[in-house]
Amino acid sequence: MWKFVSNVWRFFSRLSSEMSHVCPVHCEPFKRESVPVRYGLIRYSDEYIAAKYAGFPWSASSVNGGCVVSPDSPTDRYVEYCEQCRANEAMWHEEHPSSTFKFE
Ligand SMILES: [Zn+2]
Numbered sequence: 001m002w003k004f005v006s007n008v009w010r011f012f013s014r015l016s017s018e019m020s021h022v023c024p025v026h027c028e029p030f031k032r033e034s035v036p037v038r039y040g041l042i043r044y045s046d047e048y049i050a051a052k053y054a055g056f057p058w059s060a061s062s063v064n065g066g067c068v069v070s071p072d073s074p075t076d077r078y079v080e081y082c083e084q085c086r087a088n089e090a091m092w093h094e095e096h097p098s099s100t101f102k103f104e
């Protein structure tokens with residue numbers, strides 16, 4: 001019995017590890033690259049947020065660095081991203097050219 005539990009545990013541990021490097025929406029393995037870090041108060045439109053969660057949650061085309069910037073703040077950072085999410089995000093930007101940010 002203990003050996004069975006151990007094997008099941010090992011199976012799910014390995015599956016979990018492998019799945020963490022796969023886009024949960026598109027089931028594509030993540031790629032890794034450096035992207036720009038954006039600083040300041042960045043507010044996305046509700047339309048963009050809804051589209052991102054539904055169609056491109058792992059596009060990771062940039063990183064939000066927050067509002068505090070110092071001389072040694074990084075200008076870019078490595079991220080994991082999904083190619084299909086990137087493609088979906090690019091298509092969304094083409095169809096909604098000025099809808100990404102919220103201006104109030
Ligand atoms: Zn994806």
